[in-house]
Amino acid sequence: MISIVVRILVNAVALFAATLVPGIELTSSSTGGKVGTLLAVAVIFGIINAVLKPIIKVVGCGFYILTLGLISFVVNALLFLLVGWLAGELELEFVVDDFWAGFWGAIIAALVSFALSVVIPDKYDNR
Known part of the structure; x- marks a missing residue:
């Protein structure tokens, strides 16, 4: 159970770092609302990556091979856009403006997620 909480916290920090990109906004006014x-x-973000990403990799295996894995950048961007859209549909104040x-x-x-996963001890992250 603690490993799930750690993964959510790591993803939250990574998403906060992503708000530094122009076009990604966390529009809540209070600190508690932002957290x-x-x-x-x-x-x-975790559910989408756990459910959709493996399916996309299996279905698009040929594209991954053909593009030497570069299609993963496009897939990740589209999944990030999907997270922004779902957040908007759920009335969460997280906005992703466009593809770039x-x-x-x-x-x-x-x-950021990778860097934090390297720092966090393995006893808290049982992947």
Whole structure:
């Protein structure tokens, strides 16, 4: 159970770092609202990555091979856009404006998530 909480917190920090990209906004006015929004969006982000990403990789295996894996940048950007859209539909104050914001946001979120996963001891992250 604690590993799930750690993953959500890591995703929340990574999503907060992604808000540095122009076009990705966390529009809540209060600090508590921002933290709550980030945690809720982190859960959405984790569910989408756990469910849709493997399906997309299997279905698009040929594209991954053909493009030497570069299609993964496009897939990640589109999944990040999907997270922003779902957050809007759920009336969460997390906005991803366009493809390029999603593209750079996904890269930053992945890098921050990776860096935090390296720092966190394995006893808290049982992947």
